[in-house]
Amino acid sequence: MIGGLRLAVDARGLGLPMHISGPTARFVVPWEDAPADAAIRVGWLDEAALPEPMELVFASGGMWTLYRAAGGYRYDIAAPVFGPEPYRIAWFDPAYQTGCIWYRRLPAVIAAMQSPLEYPVDELLVTNLLARGQGVELHACAVVDTDGRGFLFVGQSGDGKTTTARLWTRAGATVLSDDRVIVRQCDGQWLMFGTPWHGEGEFAAPAAAPLNALFILCKGAEDAARPLPPGLAAARLFARAFPPFYDAAALDFTVGFLERLVTAVPCYELVFRPTPAVVDYVRRMQP
Numbered sequence: 001m002i003g004g005l006r007l008a009v010d011a012r013g014l015g016l017p018m019h020i021s022g023p024t025a026r027f028v029v030p031w032e033d034a035p036a037d038a039a040i041r042v043g044w045l046d047e048a049a050l051p052e053p054m055e056l057v058f059a060s061g062g063m064w065t066l067y068r069a070a071g072g073y074r075y076d077i078a079a080p081v082f083g084p085e086p087y088r089i090a091w092f093d094p095a096y097q098t099g100c101i102w103y104r105r106l107p108a109v110i111a112a113m114q115s116p117l118e119y120p121v122d123e124l125l126v127t128n129l130l131a132r133g134q135g136v137e138l139h140a141c142a143v144v145d146t147d148g149r150g151f152l153f154v155g156q157s158g159d160g161k162t163t164t165a166r167l168w169t170r171a172g173a174t175v176l177s178d179d180r181v182i183v184r185q186c187d188g189q190w191l192m193f194g195t196p197w198h199g200e201g202e203f204a205a206p207a208a209a210p211l212n213a214l215f216i217l218c219k220g221a222e223d224a225a226r227p228l229p230p231g232l233a234a235a236r237l238f239a240r241a242f243p244p245f246y247d248a249a250a251l252d253f254t255v256g257f258l259e260r261l262v263t264a265v266p267c268y269e270l271v272f273r274p275t276p277a278v279v280d281y282v283r284r285m286q287p
Contacts, residue, residue: 001029002126003135003182003193004208008036011116013043014103020115023204024122024196037129038097042116045102050074051091058246064120066246072099075124082109090121096128123197126182127242131250135184136257137242141199142176142192142209143168150209151282152181152192153270154240155217162201163274164217169203171279178203180242183211183261190265213266215282216240220271223281233267234258 001007008031011018020028051070058066067074072093076086087109092099101116103109117125127137140154141161145168153164165178176194178201183192194205216228216236228236234255243254272278 001206002027002122002195003130003137004184004186004191005037005126005129005134006035007117007122007125008039009042009116010040011042013041013047014116016110016113018113018116022196023198023202024115024118026204027196027206037134038092038099038125040099040101040117040125042101042103045089045104048089048100048102050089050102062120064124075121077120081112082106088121090124092125092128095132096125099125119197123180123242126195128244128247128250130182130184131243131247131253133253135182136254136261137180137182137195138237139179139240139242140181140192141165141178141203142181142194144174144176144209145283146172148210149212150192152183152211152214153217154214154237156240159217160219160272160274161217162199162203164272164278165199165201165203167274167276167279171276173279174205174207175201175203176205176207176209185260190261211265213268213285214262215268215270218269218271219274221273222271223273223278224271225268225282225285226271228262228267228269230259230262230267233262236269237262237267 053067053069055068065076075090077088078086087104090101140152141164143151155161162178165175179199180195180197181192190211191208192211193208196204198204237258244250
């Protein structure tokens with residue numbers, strides 16, 4: 001369960017025990033008959049009738065390449081350690097509600113296998129589900145203060161998200177994530193969710209909390225919060241979001257979602273020094 005989305009994975013076709021460890025294991029819940037947001041089957045490449053790639057959609061420049069294929073989307077995932085050919089191929093229907101993942105049956109691949117949805121498939125699946133009317137993933141640190149208020153500190157790499165997480169933890173608050181946070185509107189309430197994709201501090205909690213205020217992080221010589229007008233706040237958040245940039249409809253939804261978010265939740269630019277004083281400063285704001 002990630003961001004309130006239930007991902008059902010059937011790996012029985014592998015004939016191998018799958019031992020999920022680390023922060024990802026915290027997000028595993030027992031199998032239930034309840035409807036899943038996405039149902040994924042796992043198997044071997046040499047036993048699969050693969051959907052042929054029809055059109056290149058996006059080349060990440062890293063591990064994965066995306067194609068249109070057989071009424072859906074095919075992701076070819078490669079790593080130099082396993083040779084030039086993809087060692088894993090994933091296919092999803094256009095809504096990302098069903099899919100298959102096939103592994104190449106190589107000793108090195110088998111030895112390295114952990115979660116069937118291991119990176120980058122897990123995040124690709126979730127970000128695409130979110131962009132189809134569910135929410136958005138942000139580069140952020142999510143904090144639940146001792147009084148229950150939820151603060152989201154949004155920033156690029158190096159802006160101080162993990163530093164912020166550590167400062168608030170020392171002050172008694174709970175950190176849901178120090179790097180990637182999912183924001184959704186559920187039953188009219190804006191919620192922030194922890195994810196398995198943590199930062200250097202390895203904060204990754206499978207929990208959600210109401211979102212009371214958003215802060216765009218900016219390091220400076222003093223602690224000061226400046227309210228942001230909705231248009232500027234939405235633009236700042238979009239630059240720190242993880243929508244599927246190769247999907248025009250997904251981008252349209254994300255822009256509209258962020259516009260609604262910044263209209264409903266107070267947004268600030270937070271200039272801060274990396275000291276405990278910034279925690280007291282934000283607490284006194286009473287947003």
